Amino acid sequence: MGPVPHVNPNLRRAPVQQRSADRLARILDSCAGLLDETGYEQLTTRAVAERADVPIGSVYRFFSNKRALVDALALRNLDTYADRIAARLADLPADDWRAAIDAVLDEYLAMKRSVPGFALVDFGPPFPAEGAVDDANRRLADRLAVLLAGHLGRRPDEVLSRAILVSVEAADALLQLAFRTQPSGDAAIVAETRTLVRSYLARTLD
Numbered sequence: 001m002g003p004v005p006h007v008n009p010n011l012r013r014a015p016v017q018q019r020s021a022d023r024l025a026r027i028l029d030s031c032a033g034l035l036d037e038t039g040y041e042q043l044t045t046r047a048v049a050e051r052a053d054v055p056i057g058s059v060y061r062f063f064s065n066k067r068a069l070v071d072a073l074a075l076r077n078l079d080t081y082a083d084r085i086a087a088r089l090a091d092l093p094a095d096d097w098r099a100a101i102d103a104v105l106d107e108y109l110a111m112k113r114s115v116p117g118f119a120l121v122d123f124g125p126p127f128p129a130e131g132a133v134d135d136a137n138r139r140l141a142d143r144l145a146v147l148l149a150g151h152l153g154r155r156p157d158e159v160l161s162r163a164i165l166v167s168v169e170a171a172d173a174l175l176q177l178a179f180r181t182q183p184s185g186d187a188a189i190v191a192e193t194r195t196l197v198r199s200y201l202a203r204t205l206d
Contacts, residue, residue, distance in 0.1 A: 011062050011072065024062055026052045028073050032117030035070075040126045045069065070125045074136065078123045081111060082143050089151040097205040098198055100151055104144060105171070105194055112175075113184055137172055141165040152205070163204040167197045 015021040030051035034043055045066050049056040063069040088103040111118050120126055124136025145164045149156035171193050178189035 013061055015062075023052075023054055023058060027054065027059055027062065027069070028076055029116070031069050031073050032115070032121075035073075035117040035120045040070065040120060043070070067125065070121055073117060074121050074124050077111070077115070077118060077121070078139060078143065080115075081107060081123070081140075082147065084111070085144070085147055089147060092151070094151055094153055097148070097152055097201070100148060101198060101201060102194070104148075105190075105197070108175070109185060109190065112179065119179070137168050138165060141168040144168065160204060163201055167201055170200070171197055 011024075015024050027048060030048050031043070034047055034051055038047070043066055045059045045063070046056055048066075048069065049059045052059075059069070063072065084107045085104055088107060089100055092099045092103065108122075112122070122136075123140050141161065141164045145156040145161045148164065149160060154160065174189060174193040174196070175185070178186040178193065181189070
């Protein structure tokens with residue numbers, strides 16, 4: 001097994017052996033499960049270590065604090081989401097952008113309802129760091145712009161990138177409302193979100 005690429009900027013040290021990579025995955029899985037049970041404020045690195053059945057030093061080998069740990073989980077979520085979107089787009093006709101947007105929304109909803117920790121930490125921590133700009137939605141929009149542009153056979157230019165960013169920001173606010181009112185997401189608000197995003201993107205993608 002070759003070295004595991006250091007793709008996560010939140011890691012203090014990249015895993016270079018499969019055993020170390022497996023341990024890192026177990027730590028992130030434990031963090032996700034505890035977020036559902038305790039929330040972010042009550043989350044501790046010691047509790048994560050105990051759940052993952054690793055020494056506390058193993059957590060600090062990878063992460064400086066719980067904030068870095070949660071940030072890493074968010075980036076893993078983004079990678080997983082992008083992989084799921086890419087798989088869905090591969091089965092869709094390139095000229096049907098509405099079906100592509102439905103896939104983007106449907107995969108988000110599926111992860112929101114089923115992936116541990118995702119309800120609280122999707123692509124960014126629940127509370128931005130003091131003095132920091134929360135760029136989780138921009139990271140998401142950048143990934144989606146590349147995926148959608150590739151699927152539609154066009155370049156991810158400034159117009160498309162801006163349209164996707166606006167759509168992500170709008171959908172984020174509305175879906176937060178949908179899941180705040182109902183644990184599984186208010187179906188009517190989800191439907192309105194889909195309509196809003198489709199109508200807005202029609203100006204760019206039709």
